[in-house]
Amino acid sequence: MVDAAEKSWPRGWENVKDAVLQFGRNPAAVISFFVFIVMIVLAIFGPLISPHDPVKVGTGPRLSPPGGDFLFGTDQFGRDVFSRVLYGARLTLQASVIAVVVAAGIGIPLGLLAGYAGKTVDSIISRLIDILLSFPGILLALVVVAILGTGLAKVQLAVGVSLIPSYARLVRGGVLSAKENLYVEAARAGGCSSVRIATRHILPNLFVPLLVLSTTAIGWAIIIATSINFIGLGVQPPTPEWGADLGSARSYLGVAWWPGTFPGLAILITILSVNLIGDGLQNALDPRMRSSGVSES
Amino acid sequence: MGRYIIKRLLLAVPTLLGVVVGAFLIIHFVPGDPVKVMLFGANPSPRQIEDLRHQLGLDLPLERQFVRYLGGLVRGDMGESIQSHRKVADEIASYFMPTLILTFAGMGIAIVFGFAIGVLAALRPNSWLDGVAMTVVNLAVAMPAFWLGILLILVFALKLGWFPVTGQGGGIRLVLPALSLGIGYSAIIARLVRSNLVSVLEREYILTARSKGLGETTIVLRHALKNALIPVITMIGLQFGNMMGASVVIETLFARTGLGRLLVTSILQRDYPLIQGTILVFGAIYILSNLVIDVLYSLVDPRIRVA
Numbered sequence: 001m002v003d004a005a006e007k008s009w010p011r012g013w014e015n016v017k018d019a020v021l022q023f024g025r026n027p028a029a030v031i032s033f034f035v036f037i038v039m040i041v042l043a044i045f046g047p048l049i050s051p052h053d054p055v056k057v058g059t060g061p062r063l064s065p066p067g068g069d070f071l072f073g074t075d076q077f078g079r080d081v082f083s084r085v086l087y088g089a090r091l092t093l094q095a096s097v098i099a100v101v102v103a104a105g106i107g108i109p110l111g112l113l114a115g116y117a118g119k120t121v122d123s124i125i126s127r128l129i130d131i132l133l134s135f136p137g138i139l140l141a142l143v144v145v146a147i148l149g150t151g152l153a154k155v156q157l158a159v160g161v162s163l164i165p166s167y168a169r170l171v172r173g174g175v176l177s178a179k180e181n182l183y184v185e186a187a188r189a190g191g192c193s194s195v196r197i198a199t200r201h202i203l204p205n206l207f208v209p210l211l212v213l214s215t216t217a218i219g220w221a222i223i224i225a226t227s228i229n230f231i232g233l234g235v236q237p238p239t240p241e242w243g244a245d246l247g248s249a250r251s252y253l254g255v256a257w258w259p260g261t262f263p264g265l266a267i268l269i270t271i272l273s274v275n276l277i278g279d280g281l282q283n284a285l286d287p288r289m290r291s292s293g294v295s296e297s
Numbered sequence: 298m299g300r301y302i303i304k305r306l307l308l309a310v311p312t313l314l315g316v317v318v319g320a321f322l323i324i325h326f327v328p329g330d331p332v333k334v335m336l337f338g339a340n341p342s343p344r345q346i347e348d349l350r351h352q353l354g355l356d357l358p359l360e361r362q363f364v365r366y367l368g369g370l371v372r373g374d375m376g377e378s379i380q381s382h383r384k385v386a387d388e389i390a391s392y393f394m395p396t397l398i399l400t401f402a403g404m405g406i407a408i409v410f411g412f413a414i415g416v417l418a419a420l421r422p423n424s425w426l427d428g429v430a431m432t433v434v435n436l437a438v439a440m441p442a443f444w445l446g447i448l449l450i451l452v453f454a455l456k457l458g459w460f461p462v463t464g465q466g467g468g469i470r471l472v473l474p475a476l477s478l479g480i481g482y483s484a485i486i487a488r489l490v491r492s493n494l495v496s497v498l499e500r501e502y503i504l505t506a507r508s509k510g511l512g513e514t515t516i517v518l519r520h521a522l523k524n525a526l527i528p529v530i531t532m533i534g535l536q537f538g539n540m541m542g543a544s545v546v547i548e549t550l551f552a553r554t555g556l557g558r559l560l561v562t563s564i565l566q567r568d569y570p571l572i573q574g575t576i577l578v579f580g581a582i583y584i585l586s587n588l589v590i591d592v593l594y595s596l597v598d599p600r601i602r603v604a
Contacts, residue, residue: 014461016510042593073471125314127311128314128315130312131312131315131316131319134312134538134580134583134584134587135539135541135542135580136538136542136543136544138542138543138545138546139542139545139579142560143323143576144562145564146323146327146563146564146569146572146576147323147326147327148327148328149334149567150564150565152394168594219439220523223441226441227441227443227543227546229562230441230443230546230549230550231545231546231549232561232565233561233564233565246443246444246447249447250447250550253450253451253455253462254455254462256323257451260447260451261447261448261451264440264441264444264447264448267440267441267444268436268439268440268441271439271440271441272435272436272439273440274433275439276435297589
């Protein structure tokens with residue numbers, strides 16, 4: 001059954017089209033996707049949109065409720081909560097992207113190494129991965145902070161490190177199961193080197209699981225990063241950050257509910273949309289791409 | 298059965314060793330001179346720096362340091378806190394129980410709520426009840442525990458005055474912290490219980506039971522739940538470790554003393570002997586809980602024992 005829409009897609013992209021359509025049938029995923037785009041836009045253009053300076057003390061009266069000039073009210077230093085939430089978006093998204101890049105950048109080669117190496121190297125690496133995976137992410141991140149010290153960049157690194165084992169394990173599994181596949185044997189027989197096999201066959205097949213893992217990983221990264229900032233081991237004042245702002249709002253909850261609510265709401269919306277996008281991606285991509293395979297002929 | 302436990306215990310030993318090595322190495326990965334880092338702010342004299350270095354054994358070769366560390370561990374000596382000069386083992390012992398109590402309370406809430414919601418949703422799949430339940434579950438999963446805690450404080454402690462805002466110990470002071478900790482995990486459990494129960498209820502042996510004329514409650518409780526239980530037990534075990542990690546944040550929010558807050562303070566103060574000890578204890582607890590879960594799992598699913 002060939003219709004006009006199919007004809008317009010270049011060869012090899014039919015799977016992608018199917019996936020996009022399938023994703024489009026999931027209302028929660030689509031809404032989340034647009035919400036996430038809005039978040040990214042707000043993060044990028046935050047400084048331009050922001051009505052007030054987020055760090056200037058005394059922008060308005062201290063602890064004044066939402067309304068008037070201050071959409072989300074002001075905090076204990078008279079700073080505009082809305083502006084701080086806006087600036088915080090950029091920090092949070094930045095942190096989670098960096099964390100995922102670090103985790104993938106180290107985890108993927110590590111997984112490849114474990115999968116390709118001989119029995120002993122593999123068992124050592126995978127034992128290490130299992131040990132690390134049995135620890136909660138936040139604790140791994142705290143160990144890194146304990147070693148390197150507090151501060152924004154170190155938190156981002158710490159969160160990235162805590163996510164490495166998940167990537168390594170996924171890639172290692174992919175290599176091991178691919179090794180048993182006929183097409184890898186055929187490629188070897190044809191004279192392909194291991195590197196070529198890895199890049200042309202194994203990694204493309206891992207693209208979908210890695211993508212889905214990454215959406216979950218972004219959610220984890222946000223939770224871990226905001227938690228570390230909340231307990232005060234991350235960014236230093238007056239940097240606007242959702243977790244850190246919630247932390248400083250603690251002492252004033254008795255008199256002001258807004259500094260402790262809006263940053264948290266922002267966290268919730270971000271993580272929720274990322275989760276739903278991940279679910280949508282998984283539904284749209286998993287049953288389709290895994291069976292059809294993406295290796296080029 | 299005994300053989301499996303022995304085998305599993307043996308497997309845990311290298312993991313434990315790995316954690317010991319990891320904890321030991323923490324101080325050695327610190328960029329720069331860890332002794333100077335620890336004494337930062339106290340304006341130490343070169344003599345004081347060297348004294349501390351010698352006291353911590355950092356002037357010895359690495360292997361000898363490790364042997365010394367192991368030897369201390371065997372005797373239950375984890376060194377002394379740089380800040381308080383109390384023995385690390387004593388500090389940890391005094392803060393150990395509150396954290397354990399909090400984690401168990403959170404776990405209890407997670408299991409009770411999780412199962413209740415999961416079973417209810419599974420009994421009426423795709424109904425409006427199911428939809429509402431799963432929406433709430435999705436929200437709970439995406440919510441950071443510390444924000445939930447803040448909301449709970451705002452509503453139930455400050456507005457309604459039912460609970461105290463902060464404080465340690467059990468009883469009424471435990472309720473809000475345990476809820477903050479447990480609700481997120483109850484959502485994870487609910488999702489798993491629901492999906493497992495739904496698929497189990499569709500299986501043939503349930504059809505057989507129904508055709509035998511057994512009542513719906515008996516079917517659900519006696520047959521379906523038991524089989525759906527197995528992956529959930531594993532999940533609960535895995536989440537126990539995560540929950541202990543999350544207790545770090547909850548303890549800070551509610552100003553409760555416990556291992557979590559001890560860890561946070563020790564990191565802030567760069568008190569490495571204390572950091573190492575706390576990490577080691579956390580690690581040992583995770584390994585132990587994984588072990589317990591594996592054994593429980595083998596009890597519930599006889600097939601595992603044969604493997």
